[in-house]
Amino acid sequence: MNYQFPLERLSAYQTPFYYYDLDLLTQTLDCITKEASRYGNFHVHYAVKANVNPRVLSLIAQKNFGADCVSGGEIEAVLKAGFPANKIVFAGVGKSDKEIRLGLRTGIACFNVESVPELEVINQLAQRQHCIANVAFRINPNVGAHTHANITTGLAENKFGISMNDMDKVIDMALQMKNIKFTGLHFHIGSQILVMDDFIALCQRINELQDKLEARGIHLENINVGGGLGIDYKQPDKNLIPDFATYFATYAEHLNLRKGQELHFELGRSVVGQCGALISRVLYVKQGTNKQFAILDAGFTDLIRPALYHAHHLIENLSSDAPKKRYDVVGPICESTDVFDKNVKLNETKRGDIIAIRSAGAYGEIMASQYNCRKLPKGYLF
Numbered sequence: 001m002n003y004q005f006p007l008e009r010l011s012a013y014q015t016p017f018y019y020y021d022l023d024l025l026t027q028t029l030d031c032i033t034k035e036a037s038r039y040g041n042f043h044v045h046y047a048v049k050a051n052v053n054p055r056v057l058s059l060i061a062q063k064n065f066g067a068d069c070v071s072g073g074e075i076e077a078v079l080k081a082g083f084p085a086n087k088i089v090f091a092g093v094g095k096s097d098k099e100i101r102l103g104l105r106t107g108i109a110c111f112n113v114e115s116v117p118e119l120e121v122i123n124q125l126a127q128r129q130h131c132i133a134n135v136a137f138r139i140n141p142n143v144g145a146h147t148h149a150n151i152t153t154g155l156a157e158n159k160f161g162i163s164m165n166d167m168d169k170v171i172d173m174a175l176q177m178k179n180i181k182f183t184g185l186h187f188h189i190g191s192q193i194l195v196m197d198d199f200i201a202l203c204q205r206i207n208e209l210q211d212k213l214e215a216r217g218i219h220l221e222n223i224n225v226g227g228g229l230g231i232d233y234k235q236p237d238k239n240l241i242p243d244f245a246t247y248f249a250t251y252a253e254h255l256n257l258r259k260g261q262e263l264h265f266e267l268g269r270s271v272v273g274q275c276g277a278l279i280s281r282v283l284y285v286k287q288g289t290n291k292q293f294a295i296l297d298a299g300f301t302d303l304i305r306p307a308l309y310h311a312h313h314l315i316e317n318l319s320s321d322a323p324k325k326r327y328d329v330v331g332p333i334c335e336s337t338d339v340f341d342k343n344v345k346l347n348e349t350k351r352g353d354i355i356a357i358r359s360a361g362a363y364g365e366i367m368a369s370q371y372n373c374r375k376l377p378k379g380y381l382f
């Protein structure tokens with residue numbers, strides 16, 4: 001399939017804005033469902049942090065995905081979008097009392113707990129609300145990932161999860177608590193991972209931990225391996241739908257699941273990344289000393305990934321087919337890091353041209369800010 005920009009419709013909207021291709025999102029969701037359902041016990045939760053556009057969320061809910069939330073705000077957003085509470089998991093190192101109460105009151109499927117003090121608070125609050133909280137422990141597996149350092153999460157130096165050495169102790173504590181039901185283990189080693197060996201290393205670690213627990217007579221109902229599958233930012237059109245077949249097959253082959261055990265995934269970027277593009281107009285083309293700048297009306301307030309992670313996004317001029325020239329593509333924000341990319345080959349560009357910054361469906365609109373008193377970008381889905 002091809003990513004087609006409906007240029008006429010796009011021209012009608014005030015730039016900058018996010019455009020989401022409904023067909024591509026639908027096909028991606030259907031592909032995930034098809035590939036995961038080859039294995040009867042695989043369950044996919046959409047990692048809501050990647051994109052909470054209400055129409056994106058409700059389509060994902062209609063396709064029967066679960067939701068992985070990291071705040072009370074996300075829980076409210078997914079309930080509103082139609083996700084059932086019993087398909088919501090709630091992670092995060094710093095859950096507030098109010099957020100925990102919301103999770104308990106609405107009856108979410110599971111709290112992914114990241115520390116002993118958090119476990120104690122959940123037990124207390126569940127006692128006060130006369131309910132039982134399902135709890136999985138997020139274990140820091142000390143497994144590296146071939147990705148940007150800022151989005152690696154599974155190393156001992158990261159703030160996430162409970163260390164493997166403390167695992168037995170916290171499980172024993174949980175088993176003693178009256179208002180806690182211990183259900184399993186949770187992991188997440190990082191994001192934008194394209195090397196399957198990283199996921200294999202995680203599987204091996206989980207196998208070791210599971211053997212250890214089993215020797216102590218502890219059985220896990222479910223294992224949650226988080227998300228992390230990356231997308232092709234360089235050549236999105238070649239790989240509009242990530243290789244979910246290989247991804248799920250990797251886990252099926254390398255993880256020793258026990259009979260009746262469920263395997264949960266929390267996929268964000270790979271679900272929504274390729275369906276979105278940031279659409280912007282060229283305000284000015286400016287001749288610099290040794291280069292030309294294409295100055296857009298979008299800036300890092302609309303898409304912060306290049307400034308924050310040196311992330312690469314393919315940039316295209318949708319309204320020109322003149323021969324290509326080189327430009328530094330920049331935004332209007334008063335900061336030198338407000339650069340989308342340097343030395344980019346674009347069809348010759350002039351004021352008013354429409355520019356697409358591709359693969360921006362994940363961690364784009366949701367990470368926008370109002371710095372410089374700018375308006376938040378809107379998102380349209382068609």
Ligand code: LLP
Pocket residue numbers: 047049050068091151153187188190191192226227228229266267268269270305309362363
């Ligand atoms: N589960 C947990 C516990 C997570 O922390 C994350 C992402 C996910 C699942 C989803 O990971 P994904 O499938 O999307 O890789 N803003 C950064 C990415 C931060 C990811 C944070 N955690 C970026 O723009 O690259």
